[in-house]
Amino acid sequence: MTGPILIVDDDPVQRRLLQAAVTKSGYEAVLAEGGEEALRLLDGNDVSVVILDLVMPDLGGIEVLRRMRDRGVFIPVIVQTSQGGIETVVTAMRNGAFDFVVKPASPERLQTAIANALKVEALGDEAKRARRPAGGTLTFKDLVTGGAAMERVVRLGRKAAASNIPILIEGESGVGKELVARAIQGSGERRNKPFVTVNCGAIPENLVESILFGHEKGAFTGATEKHTGKFVEAHTGTLFLDEIGDLPLDVQVKLLRAVQEGEVDPVGGRGSVKVDIRLVSATHRDLLQRVKDGQFREDLFYRLNVYPIHVPPLRDRREDIPALVDHFLARVGASGPARPVTGITPQALAVLKAYDWPGNIRQLENAVFRAVVLCETGTLGIDEFPQIRGQLDGFDLAGHMDAGEFPAEGGGADAPTPVLPSPDRDKASLDARTSAHFGILRALDDRGNVRSLADVELEMIQLAINRYGGQMSEVARRLGIGRSTLYRKLKEYGIDPDQNRSARMAS
16 A cells, blocks of 8 residues: 655645645645654655655755665655756755656656656565565675675675674765675674664764663653663674764763673663673764764774775776676566566666766665666666766767677667767766766776776876875865775875875975
């Protein structure tokens, strides 16, 4: 049974118009006047789709999307935008929006968007049921990898699973940090024990201590029952603290004691409770920089950072994209449209491999699910990825496919290779993307052999240092890594950034 459609708009006229269109299509409508109210309603209603205005006074649509993602709420969202707001729409798509409509949207356009979103919601439910193996545990054999970038992660993870030391998993949002944590647990001696997850960034600050360490009945206003806390729930198993960099400083003190002593103090309790857990933490932030900024305790950082594992972003592991697409298509399986989608054209795959995926694997998964809904044949083509295609201005498929390997879509071997159409976007952005795809970094050496990843990585780091004038914070940000990781790589390659900076100043 389809749940209600949540309409979020601060304009009462727009709310009434959208409500009329939604109810006329046979759906129940729930109304919210702003972002904060929408988030509260999402906690108490089985909402199937959200129609979200992007510009609101209390909490904008982009921030609502981010908070939904942080809370693990992955309901399809249709955003509303005014004519010409393409950059805002792109930002919304990167933050997980499913579709967009231009105000004022026609009832027909809105009905189509809702119908497609409901199909994706159904696919997502089926995918969640199929996500884990029958045994309920995940191992490294279940991770979808196809290249060297993830081989190191798997190698480090297997070693970590054989020990009991604290692990810190670093990486951007959406790269699969929790999957790595589950694989570590599923490959170790605690595989049949509890695996408890906590998103530290999604907990209200005044409840963090209670949720982690528990509280006694009557410990504070609203504490009508005793709560054991996540540490006690994870006893004998694994506790996964996601986005640990967002923990308040006062809670960090108690977390340090819990890690060191193996015991917690419930709020309002009279004594400590012993716990036996395997602690795995994760963050998309540069924790070392937060230590320097006074936002994270140094002693806790070194206690957690005993065994760091960096999960690379999808743009650094493009060779994994074909396997990931196949995996998502297999997960959808029979739950897809009337005509099952079983493959993807080489041209569409080339487009996916050329895109930078700021939302990483989570964004790719959503893009594939959406494409399955749009697909009218048994194979995904370029037309099923309009948002991705629209952001690759002037992308030439011939430059990203082996000569003569594949015919163009819709034609024979002699058909011209299509160039994707460009939306009305900034020319400078087009030039930057084009130059990034052609000629800056060579994939082959002088003998025609594929260059090693180390050589390419070294060249990319040197290029970034030169391009951004030796400003290491900017270099690290553009490369998508933390400053500590950047300096470690500089040391590995024997690069002295201060010496390079002095040479540039002298020239």
